[in-house]
Amino acid sequence: MRSAPRWALVSSGCAPILLVGSWTIAQVRQGPAYDPATDTLSVLASYGATSYWLMTGMLLVLGTCYVATAHALRQAALPGRAALAGGGLSALALTLVPAPSSGGALEHGAVATVGVVLLAVWPPLAAVRGGGPVPWGLRLDVSLAASALMFASALWFLAELQSARAPGTAERVVTFLQALWPFLVVLSCRRGVTDRAPG
Numbered sequence: 001m002r003s004a005p006r007w008a009l010v011s012s013g014c015a016p017i018l019l020v021g022s023w024t025i026a027q028v029r030q031g032p033a034y035d036p037a038t039d040t041l042s043v044l045a046s047y048g049a050t051s052y053w054l055m056t057g058m059l060l061v062l063g064t065c066y067v068a069t070a071h072a073l074r075q076a077a078l079p080g081r082a083a084l085a086g087g088g089l090s091a092l093a094l095t096l097v098p099a100p101s102s103g104g105a106l107e108h109g110a111v112a113t114v115g116v117v118l119l120a121v122w123p124p125l126a127a128v129r130g131g132g133p134v135p136w137g138l139r140l141d142v143s144l145a146a147s148a149l150m151f152a153s154a155l156w157f158l159a160e161l162q163s164a165r166a167p168g169t170a171e172r173v174v175t176f177l178q179a180l181w182p183f184l185v186v187l188s189c190r191r192g193v194t195d196r197a198p199g
Contacts, residue, residue: 002073003075003189003190004072004073004075004186004189004190005006005072006190007072008068008069008072008073008186008189008190009186009187009190010181011064011065011068011069012069012070012072012182012183012186013066013183013186014042014061014065014181015062015065015066015069015179015180015182015183016114016166016176016180018058018061018062018065019058019062019175019176019179020176022051022054022055022057022058023036023041023044023055023058023172024052025051025054026044026045026049026050026054026055027044028055029050029051030043030050030051031050035168036168036169037166037168037169038164038165038166038167038168038169039133039168040161040167040168040171041055041168041171041172041175042098042099042108042112043099045059045094045098045099046099046100047099048096048100048120052098056095056098057091058094059091059092059095060091060095062088062091062179063089063090063091063092064088064092065088066084066085066087066088066091066119066182067084067085067088067089069084069182069186070082070084070085070088071085071184073126073185073186073189075128075135075138075184075189076126076127076128076185077125077126077127077128077129077138077180078124079125079126080122080123080124080126080127081122081126082118083118083119083121083122083126084118084122084126084182085120085123085149086105086114086115086118087115087122087125087178090111090112090114090115090118091115093111093115093125094108094111094112094115097111098174116154116174116178117154118152119178119181120147120150120151120178121147122143122147123142123143123146123147123150123181123185124144124147124187126131126138126142126143127143127144128141135185135188135189135191136188137184137185137186137188137189138185138188138189142159146181149177150174150177150178150181153170153173153174153177155169155173156170156173157170157171157173157174175194
């Protein structure tokens with residue numbers, strides 16, 4: 001089984017760093033009126049927000065990272081790679097339908113939901129079945145556990161949206177988990193080949 005290319009470590013590793021770095025800078029720029037526990041990331045990316053362009057740029061790069069990583073993960077099953085790329089395209093599409101400065105937006109919510117679902121289902125869809133050594137990140141049991149954790153955190157986010165207690169915290173957890181997993185899969189693919197390399 002071929003290793004993931006070295007540049008995939010960059011495309012996948014940049015995603016969680018970029019995500020956390022951007023929301024940290026954006027919430028500082030937004031000022032004390034913004035509460036990261038109760039306010040969602042969409043507030044930071046809403047049209048007219050102080051960091052609108054920063055968050056829009058982050059979504060563009062984040063989506064590109066997901067698409068590039070999906071292309072690089074040749075070891076993964078094709079349906080999983082397609083779902084990961086679809087999650088990336090959803091991130092790109094969010095820049096076309098930013099949340100309004102107040103209230104909700106059906107288009108924004110629909111695109112965000114599609115993206116979250118695609119990024120939650122890609123791990124088991126990418127799992128490699130059959131004989132031969134498989135990188136741990138592409139094993140079905142590990143992939144199902146990762147997917148279950150993402151879905152659980154997404155359900156937590158939905159519950160927090162309804163209660164309005166800590167939707168910002170829940171959203172940060174689910175988006176970070178979904179950004180981190182592609183990097184861990186790439187790492188496992190490269191490590192699995194390195195471990196089997198002679199000398």
